[in-house]
Structures are given as C-alpha cells and as structure tokens.
Amino acid sequence: MLPKADSLDELYERFRWDIPDYYNIGVDVCDRWAATDPDRLALLDVSDSACVREVRFGVLRDQSNRLANALSAHLNRSDRVGILLPQRVETALAHIAVLKLGAVSLPLFKLFGPDALLHRLKDSQARIVITDADGAALLKPLRAELPNLDMVISVDASQSDDDVHGFDVLCAGQSSHFAPVNTRSDDPAILIYTSGTTGNPKGALLPHRVLLGHLPGVEMSHNFLPRDGDRLWTPADWAWIGGLLDVLMPGLHHGICVVACRFEKFTADSAFALMRDHKVRNAFLPPTALKIMRQHPDAAGFGLKLRSVASGGETLGAELLEWGKAVFGTPINEFYGQTECNMIVSSCAALEPPEPGVMGFPVPGHTVAVLDAESGERLTQGMEGAIGVLSPDPVMFLEYLGKPDATEQKYVAGSQGRWLLTGDRGIETPSGGLRFVGRDDDIINSGGYRIGPGEVEDCLLTHEAVQMAGVVGAPDPLRGQSVCAFVVLNVGHQPSDALATEISAHVKARLAAHEYPRRVVFVDTLPMTTTGKIIRNRLREMLEAV
Secondary structure, three states: OOOOOOOHHHHHHHOOOOOOOEOOHHHHHHHHHHHHOOOOEEEEEOOOOOOOEEEEHHHHHHHHHHHHHHHHOOOOOOOEEEEOOOOOHHHHHHHHHHHHOOOEEEEOOOOOOHHHHHHHHHHHOOOEEEEOHHHHHHHHHHHHHOOOOOEEEEOOOOOOOOOOEEHHHHHOOOOOOOOOOOOEOOOEEEEEEEOOOOOOOEEEEEEOHHHHHHHHHHHHHOOOOOOOOOEEEOOOOOOOHHHHHHHHHHHHHOOOEEEEOOOOOOOHHHHHHHHHHOOOOEEEOOHHHHHHHHOOOOHHHHOOOOOEEEEEOOOOOHHHHHHHHHHHOOOEEEEEEEOOEEEEEEOOOOOOOOOOOEEEEEOOOOOEEEEOOOOOOEOOOOOEEEEEEEEOOOOEOOEEOOOHHHHHHOEEEEOOEEEEEEEEEEEEOOOOOEEEEEEOOOOEEEOOEEEOHHHHHHHHOOOOOEEEEEEEEEEEOOOEEEEEEEEEEOOOOOOOHHHHHHHHHHHHHHOOOOOOOOEEEEOOOOOEOOOOOEOHHHHHHHHHHO
16 A cells, blocks of 8 residues: 655655565455454445445355365466456456465457457466356357367356356355365466467566555555545456456455446446446546546536545546546546556546646556667657566566567566566656656557457458558547558459458457457558568558548
8 A cells, every 4th residue: 555645755665565475456456445344344336226236245255265265276377268258247247256265367258259259268278267148158169179168157147057057056055165275375266368460469468566565556546546435336347457466456445345237338428427326436438438527517416525536548638537526526537558567657636637648657566667769768758769667566466378589579678677567658847747648559449449450450350341451540539549441452342441340340240349340441552561460650641541
C-alpha cells in the first residue's frame, strides 16, 4: 500500500517494495479477508437486475474452496484453465479456485469467435474451460481440434454429461475446506493473450507477484485507494488485464466491494444509472466509454459524486478531462501500461491536477524512461524515444508462452540495466511526466482493445473471395482507431458494397466484435517488401488518399 505523502517526490522517497518469496493471489484476495472479516461484502453482482447477488468474503472462500476441491482431481500444478465468462460471481470464483490450486487461469473474452478461441486454447494446451451455455455450445465443434481439453464446465448446466459438466453439480458435496498450494511469488498464475503485429496473439505469462506489482499504480490512479466507502466498477471485461488486474483483483485485495456488470451493449444511460443506483465511488472507464458517455444530453442529471475515475488505453484531451471533472465530481486520472508490464505510469489528482496530453508520472516502484531503442540508453527531456521499464520489476511478465525468441526481443540492454520495451513512443516532459506519442509498431488501438493486424489478415484470407489482405488502423472519432482492411480479390469476384459487408461479417463471426474491419478497401495489389512483407506505412498513406 502506498505510504501517505503530500507530493510525488515524497511518495518516491518513502515507497519500498515488499514482495514475499511465497505468495498466492487466490489466498490474498479471498482467504485473508475471510479469516478476519467473513461478512465483509466482496462482490455485488447486478448483471441480472431481477436477482442482485451479494457475495461476502466468507462465502467467496467457501465456494472457491469447493470448486478447488472439485478441480483438484483433474489438474496438475501449472495446468491452464480457460475462464470464458462475463463479469459475474462465478468468474471471480473460477480465477480464485484455479490460483489456489497452483494452476494458471486463462481469461477468455466472451465475444471471441471460434478461431480466436481455438488458437488460445490450443496454444495454451488448456485442460479445462469454465464457461456458460453459450460458451459450451461454441466450444463443442472445436473439441476435436483440442486434444488437451479434458473438461468443459458450464455455470448454466443443471446436470453433468459426457460433454459438459455442471458447475453446481461438481461443487455439490465438496468440502468448503481446502489447503491452497504454497506458490512462490514468481510461479505462473495468469496467462493473457496479447496481440502482436504479425501472426497470432502471444500468451503473456504473469506470475503471482504481478498483483502486488499492480497495487501502487491502482492506488495512485484512484487517489490513494482504499478509503472508507469505496466501491469499484468498470465496464472493461474481466477477460482483459484492465478489468481483471486493474479492478477485480486489487479491489478484493483491499477488501473493497467490486460491482459485477458487463452490459450486452454499453450505453451512456446504463453506465450512469448503474453507478448511481449501486453507489459506485471508484470507476475505471476506458476512453471509448467516456466518449460515449460524453454524448449523453443530461449526464450531470444523474448527480454522480465519485471519489475517483481512472482511464487508460489512449490519452484524453482537455475537453474530455474538463467534462469528466464536471460530471463525475472528480478529475479523471490517466494511467498507462500493457499486459506485459501494466500500471507503470499514472496521474493522481490527489497530489496534483492532471495535465492534458500527459498520461502521468512513473508510479513509485517502477523505473520508466524514454530510451534509444537500439542502445538502451536514456534520452534527455523533450526527446522522442521508446518507452521502457527497467527490469526486474514486480509487475513484469515471465515470458511469452513457448516463445523464448519473442520474449528476448522484448528487451534491450543498456548501461543502467535491462529494459523492457513497451512498443510505444513517448517524450519526458519538464515536469517529469510522460507524453504519449504513438506506437512504434502496427498495433491497432481500438476502444482500448489492442488488435494485431496479423490475426485479422489471417482470418480475412479464409474468405473464399480474398486473395491477399493488409490491415491498418484508421482514425476513428469514437474508438481512437478502427480496423481498415485492404483486400485483393481472387479471380471471379468483383468489388461491391455487399461483398465488403460480407467480408467484415466473416471476420466478426470468427474473431471478436472489436476486431472486424469496419472498412474494406478493394485494391489490385498490396505494397510489399522484397521479402514479401506488407508495407503498412504505405497502406496508411493509401488510406489518406481514399
């Protein structure tokens, strides 16, 4: 927990890491509170307005223990367990139980299509998937291609059969006592797939210590979390690091009630009403959510008075920051990070007002600098360079699963030490803050989702009309960027609006709703290097001309 301080300099001076040799996230966020305050409210599940569920820490411990006992007969240490569920009580239970077992939880986005799921489950060699009825139906035709997948568990199934095991059926009769595995803080805990510029997403393997590494940044972005009466919510799915490790797990660690609600379709009205009706005091609102909420004609009419609002994924402009302060009753604190090394930069209105265009300051405990990416040496203030984080660092990932070369390429050595390169470019300001400039690769940042063009291009090529495809990000006033696909057609197919719509729908059905191309441009050829690589800078130039 961050020490009390009146300035950033004092915070830096007083902060010290305390990472134990042995540590387990599941025990920390559940059993620790259950032992001292079992009636403390842990989760408020409002996904079903007709049946709001309150779950207290004592119940969270007992139910996660029953699930852990049920799973123990089927899992070995470090086995991967897919969790394909939206924000709901069972999602938290599944993560906690898997972590107590010393296994690795694999968060999966509910809007993933079959191709996206197949890659992640096959690459991770997941043994079990915990999901709902829709997820079980989506997985059924994939089972033949997933030889390692031994069991699918559905929270909706009232009984078990050869294909799907009922969640409640498995847990019934199990003991509420379970002896958690005594994991080391460096043992693997969570596997989150993150998009790259080529090929399929890579699995970033995170250790148990990663939650402790997140805490200073979470606390800073929420004006020194926790405080009496705090209550957390985010529309960000718990399948992503922003929802899971910026909200759910830190909230439970601090004994703060976390509100669970993932809308089928996010609207400003539903978000404002949820925060008002369920007394949310602390919110993580991605930039796209803020832009949608900004369009509400009477946002101030909801009478919100939040203690903290955090946002990350892209920088916010002065107008949006000003609007947010007026509507929420508190400044918006921007933060920055990525799956491999998250919550490393943050602003904190409790110490000083956020500065438009500056995403924040290095969080205490993390050494963040603007570097020359080739030499690994720091650049002087005002110079643009690669944003890097000095290793080792408690919030840093272990590796890309099964990809040692890709892991090594993530780092550069300099005279000060070994730096993890985030893949972003920035500038250090005279105040010591960091100004975000942009990506130094081709990742598309759409509504806070990081989209690798390679996966989308591979999916486009599975359409019978597509001979070649190149994908770039197009400016989008709402999302920051959206996917634009340049497509060369096979012989026998002619460009048309109907075909463009069909190609977009093809990707949407197979990957995820945020990954499909919202624009398809038909071209005769794609710009290529002599070695056959797509020249994406040329595609971006072409985009400006069409």
